[in-house]
Amino acid sequence: MKSREYAKVIRQEKIAPDVYSLWIEAPQIAAEAKAGQFLSLYSADKSRMLPRPISICEIDPDRGYIRLVYRVVGAGTEEFSGLCEGGRIQVLGPLGNGFPLKEGKAFLIGGGIGIPPMVQTAKELSAIEDRSSIQIIAGYRSEQFLAEELKHYGELYIATEDGCAGTKGTVLDAIREHALEADVIYACGPKPMLRAVKAYAGEKGIECWISMEERMACGIGACLACTCQSTEVDNHTHVKNKRVCKDGPVFLSTEVEL
């Protein structure tokens, strides 16, 4: 049986303007979870009925901890940012499929608040691959976060919109500037970035896994709120609409329309 649990807040800190890092204790989730999966976080304020999907940033299975890194964009995330050590929050997970990790030279591409899941992805890849094969390309608007953690597991390349660090431009500009190459891509970030990464992977013929985002209600595959258009018929409704929460959030780039 699946269960929703109250997770204890271990600690929370602000790591960039409006960006928070939250460690929670959720042993069952930590035991099962893997990179690319997400949790549903429930508001204590009952007037906000829908759970907030947040990607798993890091897993500490030994201690039963999960790390979430999120940006405050509205009332729900604002509420979460007020959580303190010893507090608790209702969570459900791990949800979704996660990244299927492959051997070979990899690009881990994160854009903005799509960067957090790349920490756990890099951590898991580091168990099967050399550091030099784990090429992380992080695109920030300006202010950076999680860069130290990412450097710990792989080679980090940074792109910033304003050029305040790394390559001035997009993640693809950074890849070109450093003449990087890969056999497989894992990407999470805003839709325009995913579109560009998908096109790049298509040109180069590289296997590319992207993590999609959509509004969710149930978070478990029942309500059909979170669909994305797929190239093949889905196996739930048989209509070319895959559920981001259940069939995803990670899809092969050729599998979905962006």
Added chain:
Amino acid sequence: MKNTKVTLAGVELKNPVMTASGTFGSGAEYSEFYDLGALGAVVTKGVANVPWPGNPTPRIAETASGMLNAIGLQNPGIDVFIERDIPYLKRFDTKIIVNVCGKTVGDYCQVVERLASEPVDLLEINVSCPNVKEGGIAFGQSPHALEEITKEVKKHAKQPIIMKLSPNVTDITEMARAAESGGADALSLINTLTGMKIDIYKRSFALANRTGGLSGPAIKPVAVRMVYQTAQAVKLPVIGMGGICTAEDAIEFILAGASAVSVGTANFADPYAAKKVAEGIEAYMDQQGVEDIRDLIGAVG
């Protein structure tokens, strides 16, 4: 012995709690959280004669104590449903109610005919979906059209039919009487109230469909009022829904005249919501010294 059983059109439910169509799929996802045998019935997502792709996204938006949805009745069509979903639901000790949608009267009749030989207990005819352009609500907003479709569907249905009413009408009792005249065996209400949300920074609609159906606790007082009026107006059993989150909410509907209740949007806020409502009703009965749930039906005033 305390009695929680209720009867709807000759079908006995172990308790009055069921799921609201579209919020619970065909039960599979929620059965990973608890045994669906805890519920009086599972009401499935609307199913049509052929697969429907539904609306573009975003399909939902959160609102104060509720949400808007414009899923657009995405469903796999009756063939897959019969092959996959009914056998799955049969594994649980609960009643099966299939929610039926269509674009034409013929579509509805085709689906209920296909279900005639299936182990399904009741049919809920959705003539009240505000999110599809053809069919759906077109039948649910005119008393004449509602009576006609009820008659036609009734002719083809083997199981008793529940007509699901829309709250987007001037006089709910007129609609309830039309469905009764058409031969409905029970009524369920309310479906969602048509609403709209605008993103003021993007200056765009929150939903791709522009409008959507409002559900959740925000609509509960409207729903209780309509259930009360309907129960007063017709002799048919009424299934009440709209914002039920707790057993207290459910009891309110039962006192207003509902013989059974459905839990919808609350399933999103808490996957155990429907089960907790069923358990809470028993606790209320114990606490209030109620021997038979049926003594509460319509017992307001």
